[in-house]
Amino acid sequence: MPAHDVLIIGAGLAGQRAALAAADAGATVGLLSKVHPVRSHSVAAAGGINAAVGEGDSWEDHAADTVKGSNFLGDQDAIAVMCEEAPREIRHMEHLGVTFHRDRRGRLATRPFGAASRPRTCYVADITGQALLHVLYEQLLRHGERVQRYEEWFVTRLVQDDDGAVAGCVARDVRTGRLEAFSAPSVVLASGGAGQCYQPTTNAFICTGDGIAQASRVGARLMDMEMIQYHPTTLAGVGILITEGARGEGAHLYNAKGERFMERYAPDKLELASRDVVSRAEQTEIDEGRGFPDGTVALDITKVPRKRTLEALREIVNIGRDFAGIDITREPIHIRPGMHYLMGGVKVDTDGAATVPGLYAAGETACVSVHGANRLGGNSLLDTLVFGRRAGAHAARHAQAMAAAPIPSAHVEDDRRAIDAIIARPHDGSKVSDVRRELGATMHRHAGVFRDADGLRSAHEAVQRLREQAHRAWIDDAGTMFNQDVLGALELGFLLDVAECIVVCALERDESRGGHFRADAPQRDDERWLRHLVVDRDADGRPALSTVPVTITRWQPAERRY
Amino acid sequence: MPRYALRLRRFTPETRPDAWWQDVEVELDAHRSVLDAILEARERDGTLAIRFSCRAAICGSCGVRVNGRSGLACHTQLGEAAATASGGVIVVEPLGNMPVLKDLIVDMDPVHWAKVASVQPWLVGADPGRELEYEVAHETMVDVTQAMACIQCGACVSDCLSLEVDPAFVGPAALAKAYRFAADPRDADHEGRLRRLAEDPHGLYDCTHCFACIEACPKGVAPMNQIMRLRRMATTDHAIDDGNNGRRHEHGFVANVRRNGLLHEAELLTDSYGGRLHPRTVPVLLESLTAVSRALRRRKVGLRDALGHPHRGRFPEIARYVDEIEGRPERVELNLYVSGYDDEDPGAVASAPSGEDGANAATGPNPRRRRP
Numbered sequence: 001m002p003a004h005d006v007l008i009i010g011a012g013l014a015g016q017r018a019a020l021a022a023a024d025a026g027a028t029v030g031l032l033s034k035v036h037p038v039r040s041h042s043v044a045a046a047g048g049i050n051a052a053v054g055e056g057d058s059w060e061d062h063a064a065d066t067v068k069g070s071n072f073l074g075d076q077d078a079i080a081v082m083c084e085e086a087p088r089e090i091r092h093m094e095h096l097g098v099t100f101h102r103d104r105r106g107r108l109a110t111r112p113f114g115a116a117s118r119p120r121t122c123y124v125a126d127i128t129g130q131a132l133l134h135v136l137y138e139q140l141l142r143h144g145e146r147v148q149r150y151e152e153w154f155v156t157r158l159v160q161d162d163d164g165a166v167a168g169c170v171a172r173d174v175r176t177g178r179l180e181a182f183s184a185p186s187v188v189l190a191s192g193g194a195g196q197c198y199q200p201t202t203n204a205f206i207c208t209g210d211g212i213a214q215a216s217r218v219g220a221r222l223m224d225m226e227m228i229q230y231h232p233t234t235l236a237g238v239g240i241l242i243t244e245g246a247r248g249e250g251a252h253l254y255n256a257k258g259e260r261f262m263e264r265y266a267p268d269k270l271e272l273a274s275r276d277v278v279s280r281a282e283q284t285e286i287d288e289g290r291g292f293p294d295g296t297v298a299l300d301i302t303k304v305p306r307k308r309t310l311e312a313l314r315e316i317v318n319i320g321r322d323f324a325g326i327d328i329t330r331e332p333i334h335i336r337p338g339m340h341y342l343m344g345g346v347k348v349d350t351d352g353a354a355t356v357p358g359l360y361a362a363g364e365t366a367c368v369s370v371h372g373a374n375r376l377g378g379n380s381l382l383d384t385l386v387f388g389r390r391a392g393a394h395a396a397r398h399a400q401a402m403a404a405a406p407i408p409s410a411h412v413e414d415d416r417r418a419i420d421a422i423i424a425r426p427h428d429g430s431k432v433s434d435v436r437r438e439l440g441a442t443m444h445r446h447a448g449v450f451r452d453a454d455g456l457r458s459a460h461e462a463v464q465r466l467r468e469q470a471h472r473a474w475i476d477d478a479g480t481m482f483n484q485d486v487l488g489a490l491e492l493g494f495l496l497d498v499a500e501c502i503v504v505c506a507l508e509r510d511e512s513r514g515g516h517f518r519a520d521a522p523q524r525d526d527e528r529w530l531r532h533l534v535v536d537r538d539a540d541g542r543p544a545l546s547t548v549p550v551t552i553t554r555w556q557p558a559e560r561r562y
Numbered sequence: 563m564p565r566y567a568l569r570l571r572r573f574t575p576e577t578r579p580d581a582w583w584q585d586v587e588v589e590l591d592a593h594r595s596v597l598d599a600i601l602e603a604r605e606r607d608g609t610l611a612i613r614f615s616c617r618a619a620i621c622g623s624c625g626v627r628v629n630g631r632s633g634l635a636c637h638t639q640l641g642e643a644a645a646t647a648s649g650g651v652i653v654v655e656p657l658g659n660m661p662v663l664k665d666l667i668v669d670m671d672p673v674h675w676a677k678v679a680s681v682q683p684w685l686v687g688a689d690p691g692r693e694l695e696y697e698v699a700h701e702t703m704v705d706v707t708q709a710m711a712c713i714q715c716g717a718c719v720s721d722c723l724s725l726e727v728d729p730a731f732v733g734p735a736a737l738a739k740a741y742r743f744a745a746d747p748r749d750a751d752h753e754g755r756l757r758r759l760a761e762d763p764h765g766l767y768d769c770t771h772c773f774a775c776i777e778a779c780p781k782g783v784a785p786m787n788q789i790m791r792l793r794r795m796a797t798t799d800h801a802i803d804d805g806n807n808g809r810r811h812e813h814g815f816v817a818n819v820r821r822n823g824l825l826h827e828a829e830l831l832t833d834s835y836g837g838r839l840h841p842r843t844v845p846v847l848l849e850s851l852t853a854v855s856r857a858l859r860r861r862k863v864g865l866r867d868a869l870g871h872p873h874r875g876r877f878p879e880i881a882r883y884v885d886e887i888e889g890r891p892e893r894v895e896l897n898l899y900v901s902g903y904d905d906e907d908p909g910a911v912a913s914a915p916s917g918e919d920g921a922n923a924a925t926g927p928n929p930r931r932r933r934p
Contacts, residue, residue, distance in 0.1 A: 035613070036670075038714050039621045053695075094695045097685030097746070099703045099710055106697035125707055130620065134710070138684040175663065204615040240618045311704060315620070318782075322619065322637055325593060433605050476608035479576045482664045485608035 003404035004030035004148065006395045007168060007184040009155050009211060012040030013129070013384035014363025015190030016136040018352075018392030022188075023146040027396035030182060031147055032171055034154040034191075034206065034487070037137050041192050041204045042363075042384065045129025046315060047245035048121035049385075050378035051086035053108050059083040061117055066379060067555040069115045069274050070372025071514040072530065073224070075551040078368040081350045082379075085386045090122055093385065097135045099124050101312070111312070112248045113377045115274035115562060119248075121378040126243045126315045129381060150182075154487050155210065156415045158187060158218045158359070159407050166218065166358035168407050170415050174487070177480025179416055181407035186358050186395035189215055189346060190388060193364035194498040196491075198339035198448075199440025200239030202231055208491035209498035211365040215346045216497060221355040222535040223367040223548075224344030225498075226505035229375055229515045230449050232278035234338030236296045240323055242316050242335055244377040247271040249312060251301040253282065254332065255290040261297070266562040273562035276374040276515045279337035283449040286336065296334035337449055341380065342498075343371040343515060344505075347534060352391025358398065362391040369532065372550075373514020422489045425474040432473045432489045435466050439492075442466075443499055447506055452520040456507040463503055467496045504543050505533045526557055563589045566640050568599055570610065571655040573662050581662070584610070585651075592641030596654060597624050599640055600666075611665040619780055622713035625720065626666050627655040632720035632778040635666075657720035659729075673729075674716050677736040681759070685743060688750040696748045705895070709742040712783045718775035730764040734775035734785030737766070741788035744795060756796040760804035766792055767808035791895060798893070810834050820884040823877030828868045 006022040008015045011033035019031045033040065052062045062083040067074055094100055094108070100122050103109040110119040124131035140147055152174040159181065161167040168183040191211035195203020216222055232253075233242040247253075253271050255261045265281035266273035273281075282297050291297050301309060301316070306329045309317060313328075320328035346361035348354050348368055354361050363384040370383055439462075446459035470492050477485035511525035512518050531547040538544040566588050573581040586603040597614055604610045613623040617636045624635040629646045630653070643652045660668040689696070718734040725731045732740075737759070744755045759765040766789065775785040796802045797809040814833030819825055831850055835843040857863045866872070 035615060035621075035623065039613070039615050039623045041616065041621070043622075043713070044616050044618065044620050091693070091695050095687055095690065095692065097687075097743075097748070099706050099746070100695070101703055101707075102698060102700040104700070106699055108695050109700070124710070125704075127620075127707075127711060130713065131707075131710060134714075135685075141679050142684045204621060205617070206615045238617070319618065322639075323593075431605070431608075433608075479574070479609065481576060482611040482667055484611060488608075 001181050001183055001406060002030055002148070002150075003183040004028045005184060005399035005404070006030070006186045006188060006392070007032065007182055008188045008190060008392070009169065010040070010189065010191035010363070010365065011037035011149075011151075012042035012190060012192055012363060013133055013136065013381060014365070014388035014391075015040070015188070016133070016140060017385050017388030018188045018190055018360075018362055018395070019147045020136065020139055020143070021389040021392030022396040023143060025393050025396035027399055029147045030150060030184065031140070032150040032153045032155055032169070032182070034152065034174065034210075036151050037140070037149070038134060039206075040133060041207050042133045042381070043130045044202075044204065044241065045381050046126040046241065046243035047113065047248065048111060048123035048128045048378050049090060049132070049381040050113070050116070050120050050376065051090045051122055051382065052083065052120060053087045053090065053122065054110050054119060057118055057120060059086065062086065062120060064555055065116050066370065066376055067372075068560055069374055069376040070370075071276075071374055071524065071560055072526075072552075072555075072557040073227070073369070073372030073513060073532065073550055075369050076553040076555055077551050078350050078370045080553065082368075082370050082382060082386050086382055089382070089385050089389065093132060093135060096139060098131050101125065111245060112272060114244055114247065114272045114278070115269065115376050116272075116378070121245075121248065123245065123312070125311065126245050126313050132381060132385070154490070155191070155214065156490060157411070158214050159411050160218050160356070161405060164219070164356065166356055167405050170407070170411050172415075172419075172487075174482060177483060179412050179419075181409070181412050183404040183407050184399065185402035185404055186360060186399040188352065188391050188395050189359070189361040189365045190363050190391075191365050193342040193345075194495060195339055195342070196436070197439065197495050197499045197502065198443045199437065200234070200237075200444070201339040201440075202234050202239055202241040203339070209494045210491065211361065212345055213494035213497035215354060215356070215359060215361060215365075216501070216535070216537060218359070219356055219537060220359055221347045222344060222501055223347035223532050224369050224372070225342075225501040225535055226509050226516045226533060227343035227371070227373050227514060228339065228447065228502065229275055229341035229343060230279040230337040231340035232275055232282055232337055233299050233335040234340070235319070235324055236294050236334050236336055238323060239338045240319055241338075241340070242299060242319065242333065243313070244275070246299060246301050246304070246313055246316060249304045249308060251299055252303050253278070254298045254300060255285045256292045256297070257290055259290070261285050261290070269562035274374050275377060276517070277562055279449055280517060282337050292334055294334060296336045298332035299335045300332040301328045302330060302332065339444065339448070341375055343367070343369070343373065343375055348387075348391070350387075350390065351394040352387055353394060360391040360395045362388040366391075373516060419486055422475065422486055423478050425472060427474050430469045430473045432470070432475055432485070432492050435470050435473050436488070436492050436495065439463070439466050439495060439499060443502070447502055450517055450519045451506055452518060453507060453510070456503055460500070460503045460507065463496060463500050467500070470496055501535050501543055504545065505535065508545050509533055530557060564592055565589050566599060566644055566652060567650060568596075568603065568652045568654055570600070570603065570666070571653075572610070572665050573656070574609065574664060590640055592644075593639050595636045596626070596628055596638045596640060596643050596652065597635035599652075600635060600654065611667050613667055620713060622715035625657050625715040625717050627657060627720065629653050632657055632717040634715055634717065634780045637780045657716050659720055659722060659725045660716065668716070670716055674714070674719050674733075674735060677733050678714070678739055680732065681736050681740040682743070682751070682755065683736075683739050685746060686749050686751040688748055698747045702745070702747050706742050706746050709738045709745070709783060709788050711781045712738055713781055715780065717778040717780060718785050721774040721778040723772045723774055724768050724770050728764060728768060731768045732759070732762065732765050734769070734789065737769070737792060738783050738785040738788040741792050744792060752795070753800050756792065756800055757802050757804075759792060760796045760802045760806065760808055763806060766796060767804070767806045767811075794893065807834060810836060816884065820881050822871060822873045823875070823880045824873040826871060826873060827863075
């Protein structure tokens with residue numbers, strides 16, 4: 001049985017950063033990922049990473065923008081930690097080799113991004129996530145003796161000891177199908193978001209909420225689960241992301257009548273209002289008949305000087321050409337809001353500690369909460385690095401005084417039986433893929449940009465019905481090597497757990513704030529709802545909701561205008 | 563919606579010892595991807611294995627060969643694939659040069675990742691203790707970004723002809739990665755990197771300049787171009803006289819073309835080893851006699867071409883071009899990413915070639931200062 005001081009589950013930016021930080025703190029580290037680390041979804045982050053590195057900028061301004069962007073639901077102590085550490089963390093990554101683009105003096109260049117009071121987003125063309133992720137992986141190769149990598153291992157469950165502390169996990173070797181218990185006194189969940197609850201989504205197929213569901217199943221508290229971000233610019237049809245960097249570099253939005261409609265919704269910031277504001281504006285235009293027949297509005301990147309587009313937005317030049325057949329330097333491209341990010345997740349403190357002893361979480365899996373009701377573009381990469389580092393370092397410290405305890409083989413046997421049972425299901429009724437497709441459509445329809453109580457209630461019923469179906473849903477592959485079918489069945493369980501939390505929280509919060517907009521309660525209601533919704537599990541394993549206060553230090557809630 | 567026929571190469575060692583073909587049909591729009599078609603097929607038969615994740619050509623998971631050409635399944639449109647399919651059937655196979663594990667999944671560890679790991683794939687910081695970022699020219703970061711844009715999908719490794727002949731060749735992806743550090747002004751080990759690659763008999767000079775990796779790469783990394791730039795850095799900038807005779811061969815090649823106007827192959831060998839009378843040349847010349855006589859017998863080359871100087875004097879301007887380019891204080895390298903600001907040099911974009919291929923349209927000049 002592999003035993004380490006710290007187990008990290010997920011090898012995107014948060015996981016790799018946590019692994020290196022834990023190793024730096026002297027811990028032995030095991031890093032598990034269901035895909036090769038460079039395939040992690042952090043690789044798709046495009047536009048950049050925020051830090052107050054420019055002359056005249058300050059972390060306090062960055063924090064103030066983040067607080068306002070969160071529609072005052074972000075915890076201000078956590079936001080202060082993130083923004084204050086940002087310049088140091090970015091320079092650390094630069095020293096490791098990230099090829100951040102430069103200004104004329106050779107210093108870090110910054111580009112404007114949504115809801116930021118000044119250009120604050122450091123970038124590598126529009127492949128910033130890839131640039132960061134690959135550099136961290138280089139460091140893992142360099143320090144191979146300190147971080148043991150388990151690439152293509154799928155974690156099936158977390159394991160607790162008799163006192164309820166996390167003691168490790170069970171994982172399946174994707175290549176061989178072998179199940180194995182991994183033991184560690186500290187476990188860091190960094191397995192990303194749950195975008196696949198929705199269809200379409202900008203998220204990769206692997207974003208199935210594994211860590212969030214697994215944490216919740218061992219009793220960890222979740223927070224802000226109703227807060228879903230729809231990104232304003234995704235390709236119609238397939239849902240591929242067009243970076244906010246495009247608007248940062250000067251692109252405009254137009255409806256089918258040729259109106260630059262953001263003038264009506266955000267007269268000061270226009271296209272660079274916060275993402276929730278821009279997405280709602282677009283959806284309103286589309287719903288009220290001013291969109292194009294394919295249910296879109298137009299993003300006009302021809303406003304950006306061509307040379308600049310070719311240097312700084314090359315990836316979306318390729319996306320336009322390869323996925324929409326359009327030269328974005330010469331004509332507008334049709335876009336619409338698309339599911340993009342989960343602000344909520346496993347509730348953690350600023351050291352990454354969850355409510356279960358020994359359990360840590362970072363990145364999109366976690367909710368610190370620095371994003372509150374709406375995340376700013378460029379803050380997610382920052383979140384992964386700052387809180388990945390802190391979670392890794394604190395997980396290492398937690399493990400110091402403790403030894404890894406052996407995991408009872410019953411846990412492995414349980415999962416082996418569960419997997420055998422999935423394979424043995426009779427081939428009638430729904431397939432796993434059918435259930436997953438209906439879940440995605442349901443969530444997009446009822447828990448998207450605009451929500452109301454009736455729709456959310458029907459979504460809740462649908463999710464419960466789909467859960468029943470999922471218990472019987474069958475698969476084709478009975479083999480052991482790369483049985484992606486059986487992993488898909490396990491992922492469907494995670495997705496349904498997360499989707500249920502999203503729906504019940506969205507139903508509970510009868511106000512509108514950030515990414516959560518209730519058409520039947522369109523105002524923000526600070527008196528009742530300047531609070532986080534948290535989800536625990538009752539005795540039957542069903543979600544039990546309650547609220548906790550928002551941490552407010554120096555930025556008092558005010559009206560939010562862009 | 564159009565119908566597409568696909569023939570998928572299956573390998574399911576748990577149930578059948580040999581690879582087999584599965585024919586599937588899908589109905590999808592022409593602009594949808596080969597990956598979409600494969601996933602549609604998977605809905606009907608979930609035993610079909612392929613790595614996939616982002617479906618937006620950035621995660622690098624779904625490298626396959628479509629109609630014999632390597633690339634990403636998500637980045638290959640069905641309409642295009644059908645147009646190049648023989649008999650109208652789109653053939654999908656796993657990547658080449660790597661062992662197949664199951665269906666369309668190959669083991670990248672022993673070939674691709676082991677080679678990436680062999681080129682010291684991390685920055686050796688010139689000033690690790692510094693507090694602020696390195697102050698470096700914007701152009702250098704943009705330049706390195708092209709090689710850095712590699713998503714490690716393995717398409718170039720799959721199509722590399724040199725790897726087919728010499729499995730120990732470091733290969734295009736790892737060499738592109740090596741360029742990324744050798745050209746990074748923050749790195750302190752340029753010379754060491756270049757020397758190791760130049761001296762490695764399976765390294766820098768093992769590339770045969772066949773362009774296959776450039777065609778395969780879905781991200782415009784153009785690995786072969788990066789290999790050629792590594793060679794220019796090793797030979798011209800660092801004057802590394804390698805045991806593989808790479809530097810002398812490169813210089814001999816240029817001297818040969820300058821002298822003859824076109825390449826005169828009969829003299830290439832002697833040029834590469836320092837001239838006909840050089841002591842290094844004699845054993846090599848003797849060794850080559852068998853090959854020369856075989857070529858003559860098979861009429862690959864005529865006696866007149868071998869001994870005469872068929873091009874001499876026909877292109878006097880070539881010498882002038884070579885002298886002019888070699889005499890410049892800066893070497894101009896072409897890079898995929900345009901760099902610079904719009905208020906500077908507005909002519910650069912207008913003069914860049916534009917065509918169907920947006921990647922070419924984005925090509926711009928990037929000066930690299932010559933070392934004294």
